[in-house]
Amino acid sequence: METKKLFLVALASVCMMSSAVAEIHTQKRYVEVGVDLSLAAMQNAFAITDIMVKDLVIDFTKLANDLPSYGLVANVGFDAKTYFNVDFNKWGFGVFAQTTGNFSLGMSKDIFTFLGEGIKIGDSSVTSVNMGLETYAEVGVPIKAKIGKITVRATPSLYVPLVYVPQPNATITVNNNDDGSIEAVASADFALYSLVDLSSAFAGGTFSGVEGILNQLQSMDIPSTIYSKGGIDLNATVEYALNQGLDLGVYTHIPIKPAHLDYKTSGNVTFTASVNPLLNSLLGGGSLSYSFDGPTFSGIQCSTVDYAVNRPFRLGAEVAWRPFSKNWFTLTGSAGIAATNPFGADFDWATSLYPEYSVSADVTLVYVFGFNATSSYINHMFTQSLGFKLNLRLLELDISIASSSADFLKSWTLAGATAYAGVKFGF
Template sequence: MNKMKKTTIFCFLSFIFISLSSGEINRYNRKIEFGVEAEGGFSNNYIKATDILVKDLVIDITELADDLYGKDFVVDFNAEAKTWFALNFSEKFRLNCFWGVDASGYSAISQSLFDLLCKGFEVNSNETIDIKMFGDVYALSGFTFKTKIKDYGLHLTPVLFTPLFHINETKATASYTSTEDGLIRAEAEIPLNVYSIVDLDGIEDNVKDSAFVQDMVSEIIKNTGFDFSAEIERPFGNSLDLGLFTRIPVVPGRLKYKAYKRYWGVFEQQNALGLLNETNSYTKEYGDDDAVYSKTTKTVHRPFILGLEGAWRPFGKWCTIQPKVNLAVRNPYSGEAEIYGEYSLEADLRILNIIGLKAVTAYENLIYKHSLGFMLNTRILEIDAGVQVRGADFERSFGVTGLAAYAGVKFGF
C-alpha cells in the first residue's frame, strides 16, 4: 500500500516537473472516424504447433521436465473487442469515445509435477506441487481527449470499467507420499473461486427472464469502477517524439457474488511390491463437490501502469519505430498485488500511407508476443489485420507455442 502511494505521488510529480513540449506519437488519417477491432489468442511456454501437427503425436515427459527445469508450465489466453468514434479536427482537439470488452487468463503448473511423472516416486518422500491461476473479464467505456497547450501535448483518458468475472490467484496443490513398506499415496485439490457481477446460481438454473436481465444491468451500473490515464509528449527535432504515460486506479469495481467449486482426486497404492505376485491393493477416487454460491463483495482494480514511449522517424513519415517500456502492478492496493515490467518495439512501414506493414515484438501481461500485420488505407476505409506467435518463454515463443489474430476496420473522412 505504501509502495503504491509513493508510486502515485511520483507519477503526479513527474507531470509537474518534467519539461516537455508537444508532439504526436500516433498517426491520424481521418477527421471523423468510426472503428471496430477484435483480437484473441492463447499460448503455452513449451508445446509448439510443429509438435502437435504430426501424424503420430508423442510428448516426451522426460524431455519436457528437463526443458522446464526451474520454470512453470504456463497456459494463457486473452480476448478483446472494442469500437470507437473519433473526432480529429486538429492537434488542439482530438476526441475518441470508445467501449468494449477485455478478457484474460493465466495458469501455471510447477515443474515438479513433470519430475514426478517421469521419475516416479522416491521412497520416504513427500512433496507439494503448486498450481496457480487467475483471470478477469471487464466491460469498458471511456474517452480520450488530446490537445496542445502552448508547447505541451496532453492526453487525458478517464475510463469506467465493470468487472464481470474475476478469478483471484488460486493455488491448487498436489502432493504425494511414499514409504519403505510399499505405501504410495497421491492427492490433488483445486479450490476454484469465481467472483461475478451477477449470481451464477441463476445462470446455471437457466433463469434468464426479464427480471434477471434488469438485475444484471442494475448491478453493472452500481458496481462500476473508475481509473484515469494521462500522457504528455514532446518532439525532439523533426524525427523523434517521446511521451510519459500512466494509468492510475481510482475507484475499484465491485463483484457481489462468489461461486466456489472444489475438484479433487486421491490415489493410494498398498504394498507396491505386491505387484509382482498380485498381492497388492489400490484405491482411487476423484470428482468434484457441488458448487457453493454466496453473496460476497470483491473489489477489483485494473493494473496501475507507469511508462515511457516514443516514435522515431529516421527516414520520414513512411517509417516509424515505436519503443515502449512500462512498470505495471496487477491488483494494486491489495494483498494480491504483483509488480512486473513490460516492453514493446514496433516498426510501422507505409507506402504513400496506402499500404502498410507492421512488425511488433513485445512482453505484455507476462507473455512474449511477436506480431506481423498488414494495413490497406483508401482514405475513407482502412483495414488492419495481423497474426501473432506468442508464449511465456522467449525462445520458444518464436516456435509457435501460441497463436493470436487481430482485425480492425476504420471508416470516415
C-alpha cells in the same frame, strides 16, 4: 476518370493530415468508426517444431529440465472493442465500449518430473497449481489536446469486472499405490467474486456450468450495475515533438476508484483420475483400464461481500523516431512498470509487480499499404507480431498475427498465437 479523381483527392487528404502531425500515435482520419477483435492463447512448454513432426515423442524429463523454475505457464484471452473518434489535429474526442477476458494457469515442474521419471511404490508427488480468471466490461471517453509541440491525451474509463477469480490454493497429488494402481487427485479451494448472486449455478453442491453463470449475468441491469458498482481509471499520455522526426512521451494508467463486487462463491472442487494396475490388465488379456470422477464440489458457500478490484497501474516512457522525418517509416519503443490489482486484497509485491516493454517498426507505402513488426512483453507475455494494413481512406482493414509465450525464446517458435482483426470506416 471520376474514380481516378476521387482516389487522388483521398490520397491528398491523407498526405495533408499525415504531414500535419508529428505524434507518437498518429490519427489518419478526421472522423472514424471501428471494431477490433483479438484472441490469444499461449504456453511455455512446447514449440510448434516440437509437435509438428511425423512421429511425436514427448520426453517429460527433458521437458521438466527445460522449463523455468516457476514451471508451466498458460494463458487464454480475448478483447472486443467498438469505438467512434473525431480528430482535427489540434483537438479530438471519442467514445468506446470494450469487453476483455483472461484466464491464466500455472503449474510447478513436479508433474512433468513424475511423468518422466516416475516415483517409488507407496510415494506421492505433489504439484502446486495457480489459476486466475478476470473478465471486464468498459466504456471510456478519449480526449486529445495539442498545444504547440505538446500533445496531451486522457481517457477516463468506467469499468466493471463481470467475474473475478484470484489465484486459488490448488494442488495435484499423484499416488503410486502399493497394489500398482496410480491415482491423481486435483484439489482447489476457490473464491469466485461476481456482480450477481451465483447460488443458483451451484444449487445442491453441483455446478450447472458456464451457462448458469451466463443466465445470471443476462438478468443483470447492466447500465445501473456499471454506474453503481463500476470502477474508474485514467489512461493518460503526454507527448513532446522534439523535432519533425522525433517524439518523446510518458504514459500512465491510474486506477482512481476500484470496482466493487457484492457476491462471493467459495468452496472446494476436486477431480480424480485412476489407472488400474498395469500388470493385472495385461495378464487378464485386457487393455489398460482407467476411471475418472468429478469435478466434485463441496463446502459451497454463497455470501455477500464488498470486494474491491483495481485494474493494473502502469507508468512508463515511449518514443517515436522517423529517420526520414516522414510518417512512411516509424520506429516506436516504450518501457515501463505495471502492478496487478494495486491496493487490492490479492496484491503481492513479489508477483504483482512486473516490467513491460514494446519495440515496433511501421512502414507505409503510398499511404495505402502498411506493414508492422512488433516485439513486446505485456501482461507477463512475450509477443512477436507481424501486421498488415490496407488504408483506402474511407475504409481501413488491419490484420496481425503473433507468436507468444511466457518464455522469450519460445515466443519466436509459435508456442502460442494471437490473432487480431480491425475494421475502420471514416474520412
